Amino acid sequence: MSQPYGQQPGDFNQGYGSMPAAPPEYSSGPVTRPGTVTTAAVLSFVQAGLTLxxxxxxxxxxxxxxxxxxxxxxxxxxxxxxxxxxxxxxxxVGLIGAGLLIWGGVKALSGTAGQILVIAAALQIVLCVIWLAAFQGGLVAILLAVMPIITLVMSLGGPAKQFEASRKGRA
Known part of the structure; x- marks a missing residue:
């Protein structure tokens, strides 16, 4: 069987160069920062300010x-x-927790937070529970518990973990 236009059968890559690079979602390169990470960091900054x-x-x-x-x-x-x-x-402890929230938020934005933001958010939740137990209710303590809970959920989510894992090679 003859080849059209006089091409010779043979090696696929002969004369064509190398294969194109894989699309970014399949490569092991850094992932862009997801919105959940940015939101968790911003909420940690707001919570730190209120706690301070x-x-x-x-x-x-x-x-x-x-x-x-x-x-x-x-x-x-x-x-x-x-x-x-x-x-x-x-x-x-509130001052220490606010410092941890700021530190964890900055580290989360860079993709190297590790467990800092999770620990800081959990500490804020524990503080709110202590305030609730000490004052038998308290709307302020309930309202201040909302942001750390959202921060905790977002920082433990899949996109945040993927973003952090993609940055480990660069850090």
């Missing part, structure tokens, strides 16, 4: 309260020093 504001206001109030205390009472009202110590601990 609440923690600083609480610390200012506790400092004023400690300065006004005389012999374990303020204006004749007894003050539970154990509760005050617990509030100081919660405010310090």
């Amino acid at each position: 504001i609440c923690s600083v206001i609480l610390m200012i109030g506790l400092g004023a309260l400690a300065g006004a205390m005389d012999d374990e009472s303020i204006g004749g009202i007894d003050v539970n020093e154990g509760a005050l110590a617990g509030l100081w601990i919660l405010s310090i």
Whole structure:
């Protein structure tokens, strides 16, 4: 059987160069940052800001309260020093959690977050649960728990894991 236009049968790549590169979705190269990662990072920044504001206001109030205390009472009202110590601990943990949220958000945007953002969001959820348990409700604690839950879900999702895995080779 003859070949049309005088072509010779033989090697497929003879004279044609190499095979084209695989499409980006099948290559092992870096994946573009998904919207869920950006959203999780932005929510972590917003949560960090709100936590910082609440923690600083609480610390200012506790400092004023400690300065006004005389012999374990303020204006004749007894003050539970154990509760005050617990509030100081919660405010310090809130500051640490806000720092972790900022750090985790920045690392998430670069694709190298690891478990930092997950730990920070989980710490914020635990803080909100403690506030709920301490004050038997509290709309503020419930509202402040929403963003870390969304951040946690988004940072544990498939697109976030794929984005992070694609960046491990470059880091």
